[in-house]
Amino acid sequence: MNVLLLVFCFVASVQWAPSEAVPFVIPWYGRWIVPTVGEVWPKPQQQTSSETFFVLRPTMFQFQVVGERCDIIDEAVRRYYQIIFYPGEAGRSPLSYPPPPTPIQEHPQFRAFLDAVEIDLKQPCEYLPSADMLESYNIKIDTPDNPLKATITSDSVWGILRGMETLSQLVYSSAATGVAYQMNATEITDFPRFSYRGFMMDTARHYMPLKTIKKMTDLLAQNKMNVLHWHLTDDASFPYESTLFPNISRYGSFQPFSHIYTANDVREVIEYARLRGIRVIPEFDSPDHTQSWGLGQPRLLTECYDDNGILKVPDEYGAIMPTREENYVFLQQFFGEIFNTFPDPYVHMGGDEVSYYCWQRHPEIKAFMAANGWGEDYTKLEQYYFDRLTAATQEITQNQMRYIVWQELLDLNITLPTGTVVEVWKGDYEGLSFNEELARVTKYGYQTILASPWYLNYISYGLDWEKYYLAEPLDFDGSEAQKNLVIGGEATMWSEYVDSVSVIPRTWPRACTVAERLWSDRSVNDTALAALRLEEHRCRLLRRGFMVDPSNGVNFCEQEWDM
Numbered sequence: 001m002n003v004l005l006l007v008f009c010f011v012a013s014v015q016w017a018p019s020e021a022v023p024f025v026i027p028w029y030g031r032w033i034v035p036t037v038g039e040v041w042p043k044p045q046q047q048t049s050s051e052t053f054f055v056l057r058p059t060m061f062q063f064q065v066v067g068e069r070c071d072i073i074d075e076a077v078r079r080y081y082q083i084i085f086y087p088g089e090a091g092r093s094p095l096s097y098p099p100p101p102t103p104i105q106e107h108p109q110f111r112a113f114l115d116a117v118e119i120d121l122k123q124p125c126e127y128l129p130s131a132d133m134l135e136s137y138n139i140k141i142d143t144p145d146n147p148l149k150a151t152i153t154s155d156s157v158w159g160i161l162r163g164m165e166t167l168s169q170l171v172y173s174s175a176a177t178g179v180a181y182q183m184n185a186t187e188i189t190d191f192p193r194f195s196y197r198g199f200m201m202d203t204a205r206h207y208m209p210l211k212t213i214k215k216m217t218d219l220l221a222q223n224k225m226n227v228l229h230w231h232l233t234d235d236a237s238f239p240y241e242s243t244l245f246p247n248i249s250r251y252g253s254f255q256p257f258s259h260i261y262t263a264n265d266v267r268e269v270i271e272y273a274r275l276r277g278i279r280v281i282p283e284f285d286s287p288d289h290t291q292s293w294g295l296g297q298p299r300l301l302t303e304c305y306d307d308n309g310i311l312k313v314p315d316e317y318g319a320i321m322p323t324r325e326e327n328y329v330f331l332q333q334f335f336g337e338i339f340n341t342f343p344d345p346y347v348h349m350g351g352d353e354v355s356y357y358c359w360q361r362h363p364e365i366k367a368f369m370a371a372n373g374w375g376e377d378y379t380k381l382e383q384y385y386f387d388r389l390t391a392a393t394q395e396i397t398q399n400q401m402r403y404i405v406w407q408e409l410l411d412l413n414i415t416l417p418t419g420t421v422v423e424v425w426k427g428d429y430e431g432l433s434f435n436e437e438l439a440r441v442t443k444y445g446y447q448t449i450l451a452s453p454w455y456l457n458y459i460s461y462g463l464d465w466e467k468y469y470l471a472e473p474l475d476f477d478g479s480e481a482q483k484n485l486v487i488g489g490e491a492t493m494w495s496e497y498v499d500s501v502s503v504i505p506r507t508w509p510r511a512c513t514v515a516e517r518l519w520s521d522r523s524v525n526d527t528a529l530a531a532l533r534l535e536e537h538r539c540r541l542l543r544r545g546f547m548v549d550p551s552n553g554v555n556f557c558e559q560e561w562d563m
């Protein structure tokens with residue numbers, strides 16, 4: 001659909017008449033639940049509502065930047081104008097209703113036309129989102145101290161971004177008044193409950209095109225999530241094109257010309273995310289989950305022997321060979337490149353599911369174990385690998401690099417540098433629930449993020465978002481100090497059975513529930529109330545051009561997917 005036609009349709013359809021009420025009800029007719037109108041997802045910490053409303057006119061409306069400004073603000077102004085008035089792309093059929101019987105100005109709750117929203121950033125912009133970025137903001141729309149005006153205020157550019165998202169969600173089309181863009185007077189004070197609100201995207205089991213990654217990033221921003229954990233590589237493929245070691249993706253990606261992320265691609269993703277206040281944390285999982293690294297980096301992996309000491313190569317390899325000095329030279333250079341490519345100091349180092357099978361059978365490793373007096377305790381060797389890896393990466397990054405690891409390293413009592421963040425993903429470790437896992441892992445004193453209850457790749461028929469919504473990260477037996485170590489969590493979408501066709505509808509709106517759990521107050525946990533707002537939010541995301549699944553059973557959106 002071309003833009004001119006869209007503009008025409010919207011201007012022509014600013015108002016429509018309410019539909020006529022039917023005088024009786026047939027019980028099983030119609031939608032199962034009625035969505036809210038103009039409510040925000042995730043729910044703000046504090047909001048006072050009012051029934052008086054303003055009408056926005058697309059041709060008159062503007063954001064007025066009255067405080068500090070920078071490219072992040074300028075881009076957001078452009079973006080949110082589009083999001084509010086011309087969400088496009090969905091192939092939507094524009095709303096078209098007959099004009100209302102009386103002018104909107106005569107409606108008892110009409111307050112005024114609102115032609116401007118002020119953006120008031122009180123402190124200079126930061127360039128990059130970070131682990132301790134401030135995201136709080138205030139919105140005042142026609143409050144006693146801000147009459148007839150709308151203002152978003154924050155001390156940080158990230159707060160302004162979150163506030164603009166909220167503002168865009170306050171705008172709604174009203175079947176009751178026939179107005180396409182209206183917004184109630186309100187006052188909002190908002191801030192996140194947890195600082196780490198992530199989503200893990202797996203581009204190793206299926207390659208995800210850049211366009212899909214960007215759409216995912218938009219969806220994160222529109223749910224106030226702030227970390228894209230990019231699981232770039234795994235056994236199956238290595239799509240990251242390294243500048244120093246181009247052979248790894250040349251031989252270890254699915255297709256070296258089409259199924260890789262070049263340095264430019266990576267820069268594009270980082271920049272796209274930065275402008276939306278989202279950190280990009282790459283994961284280069286090691287020492288296991290590394291089969292794809294071995295093809296272009298000979299001698300990296302452990303050659304595998306059988307029980308009789310017969311070499312199983314050329315066909316079988318284990319985890320990275322931990323006793324070969326040259327491998328630490330490689331790892332130092334490789335992670336040095338990663339540190340310089342991705343601006344966030346945190347890199348996810350993996351560390352999950354390390355199989356000792358090939359380590360246990362390699363003569364060089366056996367000799368190394370004996371020389372160190374480690375007997376059969378291969379966790380000592382894994383500790384050695386991580387000691388060497390962290391020492392090498394600290395050296396090349398002048399102690400600037402920070403780590404995230406999967407929980408196994410703690411399960412094995414492996415010691416990690418201070419400041420490491422541990423990601424809890426198991427819920428059944430020795431029969432423990434995720435809450436018990438958290439109680440156990442936080443005792444080690446590392447900051448912790450939770451993923452166990454939010455493995456969205458597991459799917460089932462019917463309503464399945466409530467369990468994600470109700471998973472509570474602080475509901476475990478532990479001291480205040482332990483609870484303070486939980487800095488947030490993330491939803492994951494492992495991609496063995498999704499690719500760019502299905503990753504968005506399978507993730508959304510189910511990930512919205514994780515976003516609300518991690519942003520909103522702990523007491524926001526009524527699924528019946530959440531369902532009504534989730535229903536509105538789902539239709540909102542659909543209208544904005546994202547192919548997101550229905551989540552609450554029988555229903556409809558004002559504007560359906562139509563392409």
Ligand SMILES: *[C@@H]1O[C@H](CO)[C@@H](O)[C@H](O)[C@H]1NC(C)=O
Pocket residue numbers: 037038039049050051052053109184
């Ligand atoms: C907005 O105001 C209308 C009446 O003008 C009211 O019906 C609606 O519930 C209000 N919405 C919110 C979110 O406060």
Ligand SMILES: *[C@@H]1O[C@H](CO)[C@@H](O)[C@H](O)[C@H]1NC(C)=O
Pocket residue numbers: 245246247
């Ligand atoms: C890449 O692999 C090719 C073919 O095996 C080899 O000739 C070349 O030296 C390798 N390049 C690097 C930088 O290792």
Ligand SMILES: *[C@@H]1O[C@H](CO)[C@@H](O)[C@H](O)[C@H]1NC(C)=O
Pocket residue numbers: 379411412413
């Ligand atoms: C880790 O340490 C705890 C406490 O010292 C011990 O009970 C447990 O067996 C150790 N686990 C491993 C895998 O060594």
Ligand SMILES: *[C@@H]1O[C@H](CO)[C@@H](O)[C@H](O)[C@H]1NC(C)=O
Pocket residue numbers: 470522523524525526
């Ligand atoms: C919701 O939160 C309240 C208060 O924080 C708590 O008492 C209640 O058990 C929670 N309900 C659920 C279903 O988690």
